[in-house]
Amino acid sequence: xxxxxxxxxxxxxxxxxxxxxxxxxxxxxxxxxxxxxxxxxxxxxxxxxxxxxxxxxxxxxxxxxxxxxxxxxxxxxxxxxxxxxxxxxxxxxxxxxxxxxxxxxxxxxxxxxxxxxxxxxxxxxxxxxxxxxxxxxxxxxxxxxxxxxxxxxxxxxxxxxxxxxxxxxxxxxxxxxxxxxxxxxxxxxxxxxxxxxxxxxxxxxxxxxxxxxxxxxxxxxxxxxxxxxxxxxxxxxxxxxxxxx
Amino acid sequence: xxxxxxxxxxxxxxxxxxxxxxxxxxxxxxxxxxxxxxxxxxxxxxxxxxxxxxxxxxxxxxxxxxxxxxxxxxxxxxxxxxxxxxxxxxxxxxxxxxxxxxxxxxxxxxxxxxxxxxxxxxxxxxxxxxxxxxxxxxxxxxxxxxxxxxxxxxxxxxxxxxxxxxxxxxxxxxxxxxxxxxxxxxxxxxxxxxxxxxxxxxxxxxxxxxxxxxxxxxxxxxxxxxxxxxxxxxxxxxxxxxxxxxxxxxxxxxxxxxxxxxxxxxxxxxxxxxxxxxxxxxxxxxxxxxxxxxxxxxxxxxxxxxxxxxxxxxxxxxxxxxxxxxxxxxxxxxxxxxxxxxxxxxxxxxxxxxxxxxxxxxxxxxxxxxxxxxxxxxxxxxxxxxxxxxxxxxxxxxxxxxxxxxxxxxxxxxxxxxxxxxxxxxxxxxxxx
Numbered sequence: 303x304x305x306x307x308x309x310x311x312x313x314x315x316x317x318x319x320x321x322x323x324x325x326x327x328x329x330x331x332x333x334x335x336x337x338x339x340x341x342x343x344x345x346x347x348x349x350x351x352x353x354x355x356x357x358x359x360x361x362x363x364x365x366x367x368x369x370x371x372x373x374x375x376x377x378x379x380x381x382x383x384x385x386x387x388x389x390x391x392x393x394x395x396x397x398x399x400x401x402x403x404x405x406x407x408x409x410x411x412x413x414x415x416x417x418x419x420x421x422x423x424x425x426x427x428x429x430x431x432x433x434x435x436x437x438x439x440x441x442x443x444x445x446x447x448x449x450x451x452x453x454x455x456x457x458x459x460x461x462x463x464x465x466x467x468x469x470x471x472x473x474x475x476x477x478x479x480x481x482x483x484x485x486x487x488x489x490x491x492x493x494x495x496x497x498x499x500x501x502x503x504x505x506x507x508x509x510x511x512x513x514x515x516x517x518x519x520x521x522x523x524x525x526x527x528x529x530x531x532x533x534x535x536x537x538x539x540x541x542x543x544x545x546x547x
Numbered sequence: 548x549x550x551x552x553x554x555x556x557x558x559x560x561x562x563x564x565x566x567x568x569x570x571x572x573x574x575x576x577x578x579x580x581x582x583x584x585x586x587x588x589x590x591x592x593x594x595x596x597x598x599x600x601x602x603x604x605x606x607x608x609x610x611x612x613x614x615x616x617x618x619x620x621x622x623x624x625x626x627x628x629x630x631x632x633x634x635x636x637x638x639x640x641x642x643x644x645x646x647x648x649x650x651x652x653x654x655x656x657x658x659x660x661x662x663x664x665x666x667x668x669x670x671x672x673x674x675x676x677x678x679x680x681x682x683x684x685x686x687x688x689x690x691x692x693x694x695x696x697x698x699x700x701x702x703x704x705x706x707x708x709x710x711x712x713x714x715x716x717x718x719x720x721x722x723x724x725x726x727x728x729x730x731x732x733x734x735x736x737x738x739x740x741x742x743x744x745x746x747x748x749x750x751x752x753x754x755x756x757x758x759x760x761x762x763x764x765x766x767x768x769x770x771x772x773x774x775x776x777x778x779x780x781x782x783x784x785x786x787x788x789x790x791x792x793x794x795x796x797x798x799x800x801x802x803x804x805x806x807x808x809x810x811x812x813x814x815x816x817x818x819x820x821x822x823x824x825x826x827x828x829x830x831x832x833x834x835x836x837x838x839x840x841x842x843x844x845x846x847x848x849x850x851x852x853x854x855x856x857x858x859x860x861x862x863x864x865x866x867x868x869x870x871x872x873x874x875x876x877x878x879x880x881x882x883x884x885x886x887x888x889x890x891x892x893x894x895x896x897x898x899x900x901x902x903x904x905x906x907x908x909x910x911x912x913x914x915x916x917x918x919x920x921x922x923x924x925x926x927x928x929x930x931x932x933x934x935x936x937x938x939x940x941x942x943x944x945x946x947x948x949x950x951x952x953x954x955x956x957x958x959x960x961x962x963x964x965x966x967x968x969x970x971x972x973x974x975x976x977x978x979x980x
Contacts, residue, residue, distance in 0.1 A: 317613020
């Protein structure tokens with residue numbers, strides 16, 4: 303029997319689910335290997351019987367938790383999809399401010415109508431088996447994780463910094479161009495997409511497991527920076543990771 | 548009318564972006580409740596941008612929506628540029644317009660084909676069509692891929708573009724890449740023709756419903772406005788984009804985490820059909836021909852035909868994209884220095900996102916730190932119109948089987964291509980005290 307796959311989302315932009323659709327012709331191949339039984343964004347049918355749950359988005363209110371726990375119960379394997387699910391991503395930016403002030407500035411005297419709490423990644427609520435990172439995810443990384451699982455293999459997820467891929471791509475170092483970059487401490491897997499497009503790395507894939515050990519010390523020292531200097535500026539996508547330390 | 552009881556409760560409507568419910572309760576032929584509810588988790592983007600510097604703002608607001616992240620990015624960059632008094636180069640504007648065509652094409656194909664077409668063919672999703680309509684699905688996928696590749700070529704990434712910055716692009720596509728792409732766009736016209744024929748052949752399945760409303764879209768001289776223009780209303784004419792509050796008049800309702808808007812009437816419509824009604828004469832020749840073939844004529848007051856207007860715009864975005872590439876090649880694409888001097892001030896940016904008029908407004912301090920933001924999202928502007936359509940439509944279909952009523956209402960909401968996470972993700976912010 304083909305494995306049954308279900309796709310869910312919480313607070314997010316649904317851009318990572320869109321990357322699954324953006325696999326284009328590869329989706330055709332994928333749906334011949336698995337049964338997609340729930341994918342609200344793309345299909346009307348829904349089933350609570352599935353093997354693999356793919357979850358996008360952060361948890362931002364109490365009522366989300368029960369829904370996520372039920373998904374965890376139903377699934378043999380749970381995959382966190384994208385920065386919001388893996389590290390809480392952009393959603394956690396609101397965590398640095400007083401939540402009552404936040405609610406009032408948006409909804410004014412109607413603030414109490416709406417439920418919210420500090421954003422958290424899904425592994426703050428339930429155990430997660432695999433992480434597909436990025437904002438948005440890289441679709442080929444997603445495909446390789448799913449393929450590995452179908453073949454019963456452990457997916458290979460890089461645990462070295464973006465700098466490694468940036469050098470392989472033969473890009474001029476962003477620091478050399480006089481700009482600031484999070485590549486030295488950010489987990490690779492995106493082929494250094496943003497620096498390759500002439501921009502800086504903004505850290506959307508989260509920190510490597512041990513930035514102090516793995517980081518590109520040489521690069522940093524050359525520009526008079528330390529790992530701590532860089533991690534301190536890991537605030538766009540790293541708020542949850544940093545605040546919870 | 549018979550004394551019918553109807554209970555339609557669609558929780559988390561499928562094949563739309565984000566979470567919303569449809570409620571219709573009828574007792575003894577009398578409508579007790581008829582409501583379009585938005586239940587998406589609010590994300591409080593306002594709290595995210597306030598206190599951040601100018602170069603982070605578009606990175607953050609792009610994440611409001613995965614489907615129209617390019618429109619959000621460009622609107623954001625325009626608002627910041629307006630606040631700093633920056634006028635971007637001709638090349639930057641041409642590239643942004645090209646990028647916007649790519650997103651418009653991608654989003655419209657996604658909606659009209661992956662999300663709406665299954666209803667017209669009587670299936671629950673595009674997946675069974677892979678078996679039954681293989682060629683059609685592959686044609687659709689080919690155009691979707693092409694649109695995404697255009698976005699990647701110009702913007703560095705299909706979703707959340709990464710070469711787009713305030714006052715320029717960090718990477719300029721090569722003349723060779725542009726030239727190749729022009730040929731591919733030309734070839735894609737045939738594919739879009741095929742798609743239009745497929746949708747046209749089942750066009751009779753669109754429920755018949757008509758309700759005249761106010762239509763609002765950007766309008767500018769000599770061009771079908773997408774990247775910029777004044778805010779034009781079919782009721783009251785045009786005003787400059789920085790007076791947008793006179794049009795949008797946002798308000799809060801208890802059954803929705805998204806704000807609602809109204810202007811001259813109880814509700815108005817934005818999006819492809821509103822643009823078509825206001826700017827149809829400025830469409831490319833191929834798009835006008837397609838409209839004629841598909842039976843779309845302005846003014847059109849049939850919300851189910853929003854998908855048809857989207858298909859017409861697909862022709863426009865392909866032909867418009869080819870024209871822009873010609874101009875870019877003629878000028879010779881080149882790397883340009885990007886300079887930004889922050890200053891204190893307010894700025895408004897307005898763009899036509901695939902789903903309609905999108906506005907960002909920011910206020911910065913003298914160091915370029917954002918102190919206030921306001922964003923008005925297309926779907927927010929359509930929520931009230933969806934509600935009014937439902938109220939007008941429901942009484943006329945009560946005699947039908949409950950499943951058919953449910954499907955007809957679902958198709959109505961789906962027609963608007965609502966981007967619900969968008970509409971709950973960025974709301975008004977006041978200056979920090």
